Amino acid sequence: MKKVMKAAVAAGAAGALLLGGVGTLALWNADANVNAGTVTTGHLTMTTDAAEGVWTETSEGVEPESAAFNPLTDRMVPGDVLTFKQNVIIGASGKNLKALLSETGLTGGTVLPAEVTVALAVDDSDAGVSQDEDTGVITFGAAAEYTVPVTVTVTFSDSAVGTMNTAVDLGALTLTLNQVR
Template sequence: MAKGALAIGVGAALLLGGGGTLAVWNQTQAANAGQIQAGDLELTTQPGVWKNAYGTVVDLVPNNGIEDYKVVPGDVLTYSQEMNVKLTGDLMQAKLSIQNLPKSEFALQNVSIENVVVRDSAGKDLKDAILKPANSGTVTASAKFTFKQDTDLRANVNAVADFAAVSYKLDQQVLPTPTASATPGK
């Protein structure tokens, strides 16, 4: 009897091990599910330039010494800075905002400061605009500082308007929740 049990055990092991006809059919197919790749959101800036009313480039960079150029009543300075916005992603939405507005020691009645604005290549103000990948490209930031000609006596001697802390921020916007009909598989 022990020999019979041993023979049955060896036979079963051979059949289960692929050496016999106890196999079941099966087939494998690739899912072809593809790859998921992330998009991109990038903001790069070029050096900004200040010019006086005569179109002369003036140096106002603090680490070069703000004393490099001193405004006088009647002076008008304009600022221009190009930036490149890159938005990649099928549902990418972003806003470009200006951070840290300029601070001024000048008396308000003596100056006019047009805060920094950012415009696209067509001249459209991008404040509060929702940008999409089609909006990728060059945008321009600009500002204007006017020291009014009719400033009283010696008002605002040695005053400073500080634009050094102005920065730009490109923020991805939260996508709206999909509706039930837009959800795959339903």
């Protein structure tokens, strides 16, 4: 019996040693607080400047080349190209901030006749603003407010049929600035 008891105690001690390896280790460790400072988020804002936007007719063969156009009294005819120029003020703050400016609200069909197209161009001549020609993505330099001239071009197809005395509602035009990076 003594041999069996000694064997049982030895087996129990060996099992306890093996199980002890699965639990916690009695190795030294330490921790310390690090003062990493504060990280603050940037911003991306857009408003129009106080000056009203201006409509001009830029159709080929029109004299003078950029004739004033009053949408309340002047009428478009097939082949006309009209431009609307407006400055927007973009507030940009953030490292590597990039955005895409687009027009929304004029989607054709329900708002625009199919013969009318709308395009948006951004003048990136303000220092600190650049636009990729292929993607249209705008990149901003340092945190600042940038005055960015935009041009909305409305083209009335010269092959338009059945569109006489049709109102082209441009009141739904909205400029949208979306962060892409």
